[in-house]
Amino acid sequence: MNKQKTAILTDTCCNVPEAYAKKYDMYVIPLKVIYKDREYLDGVDITPEEVYESLSKEIPKSSLPDGEAILSIFDKIKADGYENVIAITLSSGLSGTNNMIHLLSKDYEGLNFFILDTKNISIGGGFHAIQAGRYLEDGMSFENICEKLQNEVYKCKVFFVVETLEYLQKGGRIGLVASLFGNALNLKPIISCNDEGIYYTVAKVRGRKQSISKTIELALKLAGDHKRYNVAIMNGAAKELAADIKKEILPKLPNVDIFIEEQVTPVLGVHTGPGTIGIGVQILED
Incomplete structure (x- = not known):
């Protein structure tokens, strides 16, 4: 755990490579891939190749994570001893994930949240999560990281x-x-x-x-x-x-x-x- 006791939370659609997610101990919320008769967690129990192979038969839908899954990750972050959370999500203009985290964090006790709407997709959001990890590694304070990330959105x-x-x-x-x-x-x-x-x-x-x-x-x-x-x-x-x-x-x-x-x-x-x-x-x- 870093000295700031600050966790980085992101979602799968920010496309943070696994090596960076591990390096900075990131918590990652998977979105969902939904078919008529089944659903999968993004990148957890379905691969991109499997999606592409099935497109000729059925184009699935996607869905934001459910509230229970997000709260479970909040609980894990708190249990791991963190006090602050920097949550970085794909654009609120493309998904309701950012808003869902906002709503659930308001009434959650024991963690201090900063939620960044990256206004971006894929690695456009992932780069911010990686930079947050680098700032923590450099010893930057939670408050300064939040300010810096907000200024770097565009x-x-x-x-x-x-x-x-x-x-x-x-x-x-x-x-x-x-x-x-x-x-x-x-x-x-x-x-x-x-x-x-x-x-x-x-x-x-x-x-x-x-x-x-x-x-x-x-x-x-x-x-x-x-x-x-x-x-x-x-x-x-x-x-x-x-x-x-x-x-x-x-x-x-x-x-x-x-x-x-x-x-x-x-x-x-x-x-x-x-x-x-x-x-x-x-x-x-x-």
Whole structure:
């Protein structure tokens, strides 16, 4: 346990790699993947591959964790001797998880909570959890970490492109992304989260190859000449493409602090489908 007696709580859709979750003793709340006749815990008893393999038969739904599961994790944190909790969740504009934690923490005795709405998805939230761990490791106080994390919310962005908008549409997560792109024109949107944490179209280009190139361009532009930044390449059943992108962009990113290459969780895979590529950039220093 750290000297600050501060625990980090996050959810599976923040996509924190297991190595970092273990390093900083994070507590992780799994969301749910729900089929007609069964349900699974995100990344616990179902894999992304299993989700993709079953999409032709049934597109499952996703759900936020139930209150009992969240309270159980609160109890575990308290039993482990912690006094403070930094809870970091995916965007409240995409899930009710953040609000659920807010509601349950209000009446929970024995723990002091700070709940960060990352306004982001996947590693865009996970980077904040990792940074919280690093700040604790550096001995920063609970209060200072909370202030720093809040100020850093808009210094992190994920640009992603999907093979098809079908899954975002069926999952009701289309946000401000125009749902009707001309198939004849083969227009592909590059998607991110806006300041309210809702999906929107950053750019639209013609064709898959061009959409990947534009996503790379946007990520490199965001990193720019900043002195330090974290970078991640996320994929949904597109590991080879992610590896190719890594070879292309890393030489152009001389100031990378942390680099992460990871597959999105099953719940995120439900909403984005196979072939998804995302590039996340978190600015650490201007």
